[in-house]
Amino acid sequence: MSWIDIGPVGDIPLRGARKVRTAMGCVAVFRTGENQVFAATDTCPHRGGPLSEGIVHGTGVTCPLHNWVFDLQTGQARGEDAAITTFPVQVRDGRILIDGAKLAARSAA
């Protein structure tokens, strides 16, 4: 793993999300009401909706375009046979770190 600092956790509102630009498209970083942080591809597998614009509830997010709901812990879509890729993240000293190795693996794929 190679952790990359993407910014202070306070930059994302509770029950909110922001995006991070990467070479292979955007990654959405979510912060839940319980202050957990998750990261996943920003692109909905349905029709490409930007998940960072969705409503975050529990540990899920609802896509803003057609309301598919994804579990951020697993990436699995609820009731659909689809999933988003999730990326390891951690919060240290109030800063969010994302696993660069996994991101790179994705861009190589």
Next chain:
Amino acid sequence: MTQKLVIIGAGMASGRVIEHLVETDPDAFDITLFNAEPRGNYNRIMLSPVLSGEKTYADIVTHDDDWYVAHGVTCRFGEAVTRIDRDAKVVEGANGPVPYDKLVIATGSAPFIIPVEGKDLPGVITYRDLDDTNAMIEAADAGGKAVVIGGGLLGLEAAAGLAERGMDVTVLHLMGHLMERQLDEAAGYLLRRDLEKRGITIRTQASTVAILGEDRVEGVLLEDNTGLEADLVVMAVGIRPETRLATDAALDVGRGISVSAQMQTSDPDIFAVGECIEFDGHLFGLVAPLYDQAKVLAQSLLDDGAAFVVKDTATKLKVTGCDLFSAGDFAEAPGREDIVLRDPGRGIYKRLVIEDDRLVGAVMYGDTADGNWFFGMIKDGTDISEMRETLIFGPAYQGGDTADPLSAVAVLPPDAEICGCNGVCKGTIVDAIAGGATDLGGVRAATKASASCGTCTGLVEQLLQVTLGDAFEAPAVQPICGCCELTHEDVRRLIKSRELKSQAAVWQELGWTTPNGCHVCRPAVNFYLLADWPLEYRDDPQSRFVNERKHANIQKDGTFSVVPRMWGGITNPTELRAIADAADKYNVPTVKVTGGQRIDLLGVRGEDLPFIWADLNKAGLVSGHAYSKGLRTVKTCVGTDHCRFGTQDSTGLGIKLEQVLWGSWTPHKVKLGVSGCPRNCAEATCKDVGIVCVDSGYQVGVAGAAGMDVKETERLCDVVTEAEAIDVTIAFVQLYRENAKYLDRPYKWVAKVGLDWVKERVVNDLDERARLIAAFELSQSIYRRDPWAEHARRAQAFQPMADLSLEAAE
């Protein structure tokens, strides 16, 4: 001793079998359930409402993961069984074999595909499962033309759903009239007419010879050489029992898997149930008999002798607005007599077929309320000689009573069938009500009535009403969503009465079952709180749909649109120049005049929003809230300023109204119109509030609609002065804010509370009017400001939080 039971197929029939087993003897079997679909049992017959958009998949799941876990069912979903080894008593799936003591085959049926050229092209879809439904929804999102092959139940439900989603739909049907197996020609004609009214094209006697296209479907060729364009072809020409596993295992198979009345196949340890079977020469395609089979099979498995008997079934079509009912045998034959009732004005047709003083068939269109009564008589073979003359007028007439809507239900005999799908009769429901089931949910839980296709929901409610009288609280209303058990109305009431002033308080005090709601309840609760507690509660952007959080409409490609406000439709060269400059500077691909008298800049990048807003702000332009559940536009005509017919300053009044109301949040969007005279150039009579100026003053109308429904406004009052017109408008909007259900437009809300109730508060009671205006002003002291100006200052929040393009590329 616990035996190993393996079930192949998690469909509607086997779902019922498992329910009966775990209810009767939960320890008898160790159950493994295979399903080729990557999910468990859902109410397949409700796929049509999912297709049309009335329901979602989540609404129709009958057994979720928790249910299977709770009942100890081992699930192998997404895994088709490939072989049954009868000697070793093992079934084989992709992830390994499973041994069985008893085996149930419940593989349903497979859509029949007509063997024409092009049948395998992408874009040709059958209609059987959720994946098919989703594929159709996706195709419909792209718009275009759909051809549905097959004018039976499935084909027509598919056609109606696709038309509902905006596709241009043609139905091809081989026979002379639609649903010829269930309808006679007259009813088939009425059905055709109703479908054509919705813009669906019907071609009967149309035989498909080929499906055309290179890499994907492009059209359909008919026998008479007609070519039809098609972006989507749905094949719904019939089904055939899915018997492959049984045939390979050398079980007795006719058209379906042959079973005894105990649902046993030719191998005593193997049973079969559902659409895959053949019993006594019969095949099955509706759920009612499958549920009977499921019960019998559960009893057979538990060694409790029971026998399946074939009963008549009745058919209904789940297309809103096309009410049809058919049961029994209605073919003409010597010795049969018809009784027909037609009411062309109301589009009603009823035909009863009588043989030997018994009813043998019934077909009805347009008014099917008595269907179950007739169906009961067909099944019971009731002697109708006494009531032959009046039979067709239905049960209400037999008692000589007036045409009370409830009396028809009241006179039904206890064994009259109410729920065709689940075979539940009136007596069972009445017993359940007596046993404490006092609402729809209770009756459903106790009897399963109305739990499948739902068409009998109204009847069940009427039975509740007849049985409980005043004790029955009007039709059970839906909870907001799965997070709570309360309706919108209850939540609104409790927020006020228990003084709940934060979302956390609502979740806690009102028993939310999720940590912080979901995308359905959060926006509603957020609105209720800010409408009731404008000072104490602040709008929560995280509970807003993206458009309202971003103050711009999201487009299908993730860009946004920007619509500045043009007060009353008035603009000037400076504003226009600023808009033109912004369009240039931010490379706006499309500039469009909207239906609401302003200009839309479409295709703006999310990152650019704060900057384009700042530029527009400089020219004095503010947000037009084209994205909000709030005040949208006030459409005006030129009025006395220029028009030779204008009676009052309609433009001026429109601008004043827009200036008072803008920025406010409302349950749904609110649009106003002010016309200078009854010629009504501002289309005021179809707005949420529409004012028509006349010589004597102002006619204020409310509750109009011109979106999904079209409806003329109703007159709230006539007033003499402009000031009073403004006052009643504000009071009306505030009353709507305080009382309506989230996402009800004013016309829906007024229909619920009644215009008189509104008039009483807004027009007659001057104290209440003053209170409403003051309450609105208080809220506006917070919300009457430009969100664009505020957000433009926080441009950073609109940018990605980090840019790792370089890192990740290494």
